[in-house]
Amino acid sequence: MLIKVLTNIAGRRLRKISLKVLILGCLGYFILPTDLIPDILAGVGYADDVAALGIAFNAISGLLSAAVKMKAQKNSRKWLGK
Numbered sequence: 001m002l003i004k005v006l007t008n009i010a011g012r013r014l015r016k017i018s019l020k021v022l023i024l025g026c027l028g029y030f031i032l033p034t035d036l037i038p039d040i041l042a043g044v045g046y047a048d049d050v051a052a053l054g055i056a057f058n059a060i061s062g063l064l065s066a067a068v069k070m071k072a073q074k075n076s077r078k079w080l081g082k
Contacts, residue, residue, distance in 0.1 A: 019060060022059055023056050026053055029049065
């Protein structure tokens with residue numbers, strides 16, 4: 001879900017090039033197996049990937065409208081069964 005939201009925002013809604021680069025760079029960092037801590041290391045290999053996604057999420061969270069945030073919460077509750 002997070003990746004879908006980030007790619008949607010990067011493709012259509014964000015106007016600042018620097019934020020688009022940040023989002024796409026974080027997605028690329030998450031997907032590629034070669035990074036600061038190799039993903040092959042069980043458990044700790046994804047710690048830096050999660051940190052990169054967290055940085056991107058914090059950078060764009062202030063730009064989301066209340067309607068978009070409510071829709072994301074509604075969808076996550078529906079998908080997670082809460």
